[in-house]
Amino acid sequence: MIKIHIPKHWPYPISSVAEFITKIEHHLFCAKRNNVCSNEFVMKFEMVDEPTISLRFDDSSVLYIDVSIGTNSSNHSFLSQESEPFISLHYVHDFLLQKSNLDSRSANPPAYNKKELLLTSAPNGTDYLISSRKGIQFERLPIDIATHFSWFVVLLALEFTIEDSLLLARSLGHVSRETSWPVKRQDFACPVDWVFDESNVPHCKEQLDSPKPFPSTLSEISLYPVVDNNLWLEQLLQLGVKTIQLRIKNAEKRSLEKAIEEAVQLGKTYQAAVYINDHWQLALKCQAYGVHLGQDDISQENISLLQQANIRLGISTHGYFEILRVYRSYPSYIALGHVFSTTTKNMPSRPQGLYKLALYQKFIEGLYQSLGSKLIPTVAIGGIQLDNAREVYRTGVNSVAVVRAVSSTLPNLSSVVREFEMLKLREVTDVNSN
Known part of the structure; x- marks a missing residue:
């Protein structure tokens, strides 16, 4: 069972508490129907005085999740345990991508385990999700922030990695994905590695590739x-x-x-x-x-x-x-x-x-x-x-x-x-x- 603590005073402009919980329950039903998790998996909601959402896992670990729209600032001053993981997801448009922006997310990290993520648009019309030097390149498609964020929370609760949660939330946010699970390469966005030009503007390299397959193992591995x-x-x-x-x-x-x-x-x-x-x-x-x-x-x-x-x-x-x-x-x-x-x-x-x-x-x-x-x-x-x-x-x-x-x-x-x-x-x- 996962406990989802929800702020009593809902701070997010993406949806109401009731709508957010309804989306969470719908997404979990979709995951179960597609054998992504056990049918016995349960999420329990609790309204709390904390100013942001948190996930409480069976092993007593906690993951805090914050979201902002139109800014890359986050709300983390409330944290009492600086070692507890904290994810801040920013939906920022027309953000100037510079090397310093990306480096600031990896250099001199705070004492606690914090991950800052941007959903942003580059001048060339491409959408990116950015985490330090990792990125995900998307085709320019409309995004419903409430659906994307609620899927992101569900996927983290199901213990997918942060990058996978971002990838899947983007895919599952489309109407055609309401009853099915992404299974093909074209269902996913493109992971990228950042490289920088002389002006320190980042460009992305797509997947690593090889001109030919590496040698096969001489015998089947068991x-x-x-x-x-x-x-x-x-x-x-x-x-x-x-x-x-x-x-x-x-x-x-x-x-x-x-x-x-x-x-x-x-x-x-x-x-x-x-x-x-x-x-x-x-x-x-x-x-x-x-x-x-x-x-x-x-x-x-x-x-x-x-x-x-x-x-x-x-x-x-x-x-x-x-x-x-x-x-x-x-x-x-x-x-x-x-x-x-x-x-x-x-x-x-x-x-x-x-x-x-x-x-x-x-x-x-x-x-x-x-x-x-x-x-x-x-x-x-x-x-x-x-x-x-x-x-x-x-x-x-x-x-x-x-x-x-x-x-x-x-x-x-x-x-x-x-x-x-x-x-x-x-x-x-x-x-x-x-």
Whole structure:
């Protein structure tokens, strides 16, 4: 259940409280009908003295949401807990886009976790949603602010990322979307990266792309362990694991390079696919089988360098926005996560859950089918264990990445590995028989 706290003294000129609640309930009904969330999902409304809307999640976390029209100022002075997330969405038209405007949203951030977003119009007639250096480019279409904002609130309550909530709210705000869910590329706006000219005026680059697909994995990925040292890596290779990732954080460069060299050699010895997380320059130097990169580590420049090296590339994604940003680079696989709660690393979003995972899998399949290209394998990651992996596979993903589920300290590690491998085989057999 999600509690939505609504100000008793409604401060927004977009609609009345009653109209806002009616829209929220209608949007939630649409989401349930399209299998976006469980039919058991409940939103409860409470009128409060606070001056802005807030979402109260089951884990006791709180998300404040503010909206303004015609200005880029926000109302956040009431916050008593400066660590609580706060999103300020501004509907500003004819806003002069300058590098300083965008930088001000990322440089010298306030002490609390605040996100400022603009819905604005550039002089060239293009609409943008702006968040620091991330943007979403829209065709110039009329926008009903009350519908857009109410969808934005619902999508955040359903734990979509901020960027996904903005993308989907724009798509779902059209009349034709009142009963259906966006599933095709043309249903979505275009994610962009900002570049700046000599006058510091931003221009957008569309999705990252590659002149040809990255090399495919030599064998189908099934179980995909992620480890932080080579002793653990070799232990799993000895048990027959054929795809594995070395993820080492905060290591000194010399020891890091040595570890990557050893991992690459272990992969060759056991004829396995060893991916190196993040450190793509060292991976290229050591002639690694593949690299795995996050969204902040990928750019058109390093895509080109990696493509020239003919190395395999896996990319992390956390929803529609990030899938759309990278799908035209044709990576060797796309990672989808995190599915369940995890403590192995700090995550940029809330857990996706199985409903969203199924949506993203179907969306990726449609993207590559529409391009007439080979489907890109998908890897689900985040909180996956033996007891929930079967449900993960049923969403259609090709493989599962695990960390603690195959810990090197498990006394029955070999049997756990076999169970994961057999689980994959059973799911493939079930799909083929149907």
